[in-house]
Amino acid sequence: MTSHISQSMLFYYIAIFLHFIFITSFPSLAQSDNYIIHMNISAMPKAFSTHHTWYQSTLSSALEKPQLATSDNLNSPISSKLIYTYTHAMNGFSANLSPKEHESLKNSPGYISSIPDLHLKLDTTHSPQFLGLNPNVGAWHDSNFGKDVIVGLIDTGVWPESESFKDNGIANIPSKWKGKCENSIHFNSSLCNKKLIGAKFFNKGILAKYPNITLGLNSTRDTEGHGTHTSSTAAGSRVDEASFFGYAAGKASGIASNSRVSMYKAIWEGGLLSSDVIAAIDAAISDGVDVLSLSFGLDEVPLYEDPVAIATFAAMEKSVFVTTSAGNEGPKLKTLHNGTPWVITVAAGTMDRTFHGTLTLGNGNKITGLSLYVGTFPTHNVPIVFMGLCDNVKELKKAKKKIVVCEEKNGTNIHDQVYYLDVAKVFGAVLISNVSSTYYSQNSFATIIVDPMFGEIIKAYIKSYYNSNHATSVANMSFMETGFGVKPTPRVSSYSSRGPSYSCPFVLKPDITAPGTSILAAWPTNVPVLELKSQTFFSKFNIISGTSMACPHVAGVAALIKGAHRDWSPAAIRSAIMTTSDIFDNTNEQIKDIGTGDKSTPFALGAGHVNPNRALDPGLVYDVGVQDYVNLLCALKYSQRNITTITRSSSNNDCSKPSLDLNYPSFIAFFNGGNSSSSTVQEFYRTVTNVGEGQSIYVASITPIKGFHVSVIPNKLMFNEKNEKLSYKLRIEVESMTKLKKVAFGYLIWMDMNHVVRSPIVVTTLK
Ligand SMILES: *[C@@H]1O[C@H](CO)[C@@H](O)[C@H](O)[C@H]1NC(C)=O
Ligand SMILES: *[C@@H]1O[C@H](CO)[C@@H](O)[C@H](O)[C@H]1NC(C)=O
Ligand SMILES: *[C@@H]1O[C@H](CO)[C@@H](O)[C@H](O)[C@H]1NC(C)=O
């Protein structure tokens, strides 16, 4: 799903780009582009009554004088150049400028920096039960399902008529809410209610950059599906009879089913731009959202050039909890985006549910495999043939009326096979492969993906007929079956992007894993879920995958925690989610990584797999204040300009105590492999706050890491009262510098009678 989106979007960008160059006849216009301009608010002259007028005046003096009155500059030059002025998310504005204008702006008083307006990457119900949520006990009960918590999402819009946004039994809108639903095309604000309480859209940036772009609909209405899916995952109401053509049938519920939803649409058919995203975050902060869910990011940029990092710093200061997706570029290391220290970064995993089809062979043997096929299939015996690698379209065409069995070997891949089978217009296919995703089963022909182990049984059956006189091997196929209890579960999905963080490798990322593969959630009823050859399929629910889907699960969990603990900081909530997570699967082994086939390292899994019931009662939390983040930015050797770009204020860039050692609930130590002259010891200092009841004694234990000596000083913490803070030191010493593995890991665990507070420790030679 997600790779499909990004590919078509790429072509779209190329098309737009060419269009732009050929049609534009004004050379200076051709080169004009969007910029995001950071201004030093402390330097604003007293003569200006508001920052808006100051930004306008700054921009006005930087503009080129129009030489001719053309249709392009008849209007006031500022109104056609200024895109947004920002208030909360950053100090500054965005504007469409020629290179000359951009240069001249750099000499304006109070100018700090500017960044180009970049494209971000979109990372595209059973899940509450899978997470152990129960209406009568635990997180749902203790938080009243996240009542009065407001979850904001920046996404593709929302389908307000979906049953997931019904407000039956929900209390009045919290009085602190300052947002609203705006009228837009095909979106009357009267469609909002006590569940869906905000709807706004932001497209001035993308329209300034590509004036003739097709937007889809100039409206908060979702014409793509992604935003309806993510928002109902985080905080959708319970829907009793949900399913996808019979798959995953049952109740569907958002994680925080009593929380409210506010949608900020900034993702358009032409993509999403930084300027629109910052404007959306600006509005979400000022409206008063408690939790913000962002399923997109920008790869390989430093924090001070990352619009998500910049705007979420302001959100964090206002106590907004921000959840982001790690990206879908796994399983290679260092593919993660949103590795930002003040947000939570979410990886994607599998659930214990499968969607399958069954192949019944002529000899009665039944073989089950993955499938999400929704079309029809004849109810009589169909000839079945083995076609090897299925890479010869001519041969495949001869098997048109048959079920074709294909095997993955020697560099062939399922992606190409599906393409050839589609071209050959086969009837049905059995793909022998160990891919664990149903993604390749949604084709115009009936498809079942079977494990290589079962593939042998099918091949043997076909071969036995081939050898006997002219009898035909036959089979039936049936679909729309849902299975539970898959073992092992959860596993980290192969596509989920891996750490360490590009922008800040000293903070271990990702932070947490949540369900992301084959997630059922609400969908617009007029956006096709599937287009088979001649048929288009629609559904009120859709099953899709990606870290985009994992991210809103954590937004929902954060809403539950916030519902139960109003006063916790974003860092305390993040700590609670991380230290209480699970590292074992349902076979009591360490959670596996589908990408490597081995056990997951924290670069894939983060601290573990989210466990909402335990997250409401973590015992201890690792809190982080604004100055701690500034100390980290200072230690990254950022210039004052770069720090002010992020922190927005010169009073927020005191670099007297630089430190890379953030008070984070995880540890990452870099050692230079094989270099005997580099340091062999690293020390980390941490302070934990007792959020449990009164007196308690915590004792430390460490799971050993081969080749290292890890110790905790002191290894016992005695708390006398609630909210008391105590500190400790973690020391990692290398035993032999020449024998270091690329990635090794273990855990530090603090335990009292009722709590287990676990932190991952990664030791690596990467860099
Ligand atoms: C911002 O302006 C204040 C007041 O003029 C000045 O002290 C400070 O150095 C400026 N900060 C930056 C990053 O330019
Ligand atoms: C929106 O809905 C209300 C109530 O249903 C109706 O009175 C109003 O005319 C509608 N507005 C638009 C612009 O359609
Ligand atoms: C946009 O469309 C208008 C009217 O169709 C045309 O005059 C103009 O040149 C186009 N501009 C660009 C940048 O393509």
Ligand SMILES: *[C@@H]1O[C@H](CO)[C@@H](O)[C@H](O)[C@H]1NC(C)=O
């Ligand atoms: C989109 O709608 C907004 C207000 O609802 C309006 O200001 C803007 O001009 C519209 N843009 C386009 C491209 O139709």
Ligand SMILES: *[C@@H]1O[C@H](CO)[C@@H](O)[C@H](O)[C@H]1NC(C)=O
């Ligand atoms: C396939 O289905 C047909 C019709 O229901 C039935 O007659 C036949 O026995 C089935 N074949 C197998 C192998 O199950």
Ligand SMILES: *[C@@H]1O[C@H](CO)[C@@H](O)[C@H](O)[C@H]1NC(C)=O
């Ligand atoms: C795999 O490919 C290589 C080279 O293309 C070939 O020599 C070998 O026979 C192939 N193996 C199989 C099992 O097809």
Ligand SMILES: *[C@@H]1O[C@H](CO)[C@@H](O)[C@H](O)[C@H]1NC(C)=O
């Ligand atoms: C999947 O199957 C291929 C070929 O059968 C094999 O090379 C690969 O190691 C398998 N991967 C996993 C994760 O089991």
Ligand SMILES: *[C@@H]1O[C@H](CO)[C@@H](O)[C@H](O)[C@H]1NC(C)=O
């Ligand atoms: C980062 O700092 C460098 C050096 O001061 C400066 O040239 C650059 O413009 C800054 N970039 C941002 C976005 O702050």
Ligand SMILES: *[C@@H]1O[C@H](CO)[C@@H](O)[C@H](O)[C@H]1NC(C)=O
């Ligand atoms: C070893 O580490 C030292 C200090 O970190 C560094 O200066 C040196 O270049 C490194 N040598 C090698 C071979 O990596």
